[in-house]
Amino acid sequence: MKVDFHCHTTASDGALTPEQLIDLAVQHEVKCLAITDHDTTAGYESVVEYAQQHNVQLISGVEISCEWRGSTIHIVGLDVDVNHLGLQQGLEGIRTSRWERAHQIMAKLEARHDFNVENIRSKIEQVVGEGVVGRGHFAQLLIEEHLVKDASQAFDRYLKKGRVGYVKHHWPPLAEVVQWINQAGGVAVIAHPKVYNMTSRKLNALITDFKQAGGQAIEVVNQPRHSADITGMADRANVQGLAASLGSDFHRPEHHWRGLGWLAPLPSKVTPVWTLFKTKVVFEPLETS
Numbered sequence: 001m002k003v004d005f006h007c008h009t010t011a012s013d014g015a016l017t018p019e020q021l022i023d024l025a026v027q028h029e030v031k032c033l034a035i036t037d038h039d040t041t042a043g044y045e046s047v048v049e050y051a052q053q054h055n056v057q058l059i060s061g062v063e064i065s066c067e068w069r070g071s072t073i074h075i076v077g078l079d080v081d082v083n084h085l086g087l088q089q090g091l092e093g094i095r096t097s098r099w100e101r102a103h104q105i106m107a108k109l110e111a112r113h114d115f116n117v118e119n120i121r122s123k124i125e126q127v128v129g130e131g132v133v134g135r136g137h138f139a140q141l142l143i144e145e146h147l148v149k150d151a152s153q154a155f156d157r158y159l160k161k162g163r164v165g166y167v168k169h170h171w172p173p174l175a176e177v178v179q180w181i182n183q184a185g186g187v188a189v190i191a192h193p194k195v196y197n198m199t200s201r202k203l204n205a206l207i208t209d210f211k212q213a214g215g216q217a218i219e220v221v222n223q224p225r226h227s228a229d230i231t232g233m234a235d236r237a238n239v240q241g242l243a244a245s246l247g248s249d250f251h252r253p254e255h256h257w258r259g260l261g262w263l264a265p266l267p268s269k270v271t272p273v274w275t276l277f278k279t280k281v282v283f284e285p286l287e288t289s
Contacts, residue, residue, distance in 0.1 A: 003274075004034070006061075011043030033057070038062075062076070068173070075188055075189065077184070080186030086184065090177070138159055217242050218242045220244040242271075246266055246273075
């Protein structure tokens with residue numbers, strides 16, 4: 001059975017509405033799904049009944065940005081109580097600070113003499129819609145304005161560190177974010193650890209601090225085919241005493257390299273993250289031998 005515990009909707013920076021995501025899950029035969037929008041649970045909350053109607057078991061989730069030793073890390077919270085006041089206050093604070101950064105980015109772009117995008121504020125608001133603003137929305141606008149050909153070029157020319165539109169964001173500390181998740185009864189998971197391009201020693205240091213803060217799991221599978229990376233991360237999870245999660249980080253259909261539910265099975269030697277859930281996973285996913 002297919003599961004996916006990391007994906008996004010228009011409630012943050014995804015391309016599909018929550019309903020469209022559930023429809024895609026049905027199409028891809030994903031039976032258990034966690035919607036983990038950036039810094040909001042609104043996407044999940046809006047389709048609880050819709051998922052039930054379509055025979056998709058929906059797990060509550062959120063992906064929260066945090067800071068650890070000067071690096072930005074993403075922590076996924078799974079099976080959280082979305083009505084927990086502390087969690088929601090924390091998420092609201094991050095969303096507010098995201099808009100503060102967005103306004104700083106807009107001011108820096110407008111100050112550039114050759115940046116000719118009129119009414120950038122209203123255009124960004126239109127691109128974001130009801131989502132959670134992020135640099136990806138600026139990349140989308142730059143593409144629509146024909147200033148760049150794709151998101152990679154948008155970051156290279158305008159948005160990454162050292163470019164005119166870069167503004168450093170001060171995220172909450174790792175330990176604080178893990179605490180929010182734990183207090184909301186959820187399971188904290190280090191998202192896509194390979195993305196951070198850390199040395200083995202630095203990743204071990206991150207895991208040590210994460211565990212000391214109360215973190216319980218790490219994403220072991222983020223790709224469709226079994227690989228040495230999966231084996232290595234599974235071994236690391238076992239050595240470090242962490243449960244193993246799997247998630248595509250799906251954002252939009254045109255990203256063909258990260259399709260919803262397009263994931264290799266968890267290695268059988270790991271402790272599956274769903275064993276830590278209060279919510280019982282009705283159809284347990286298959287594991288490799």
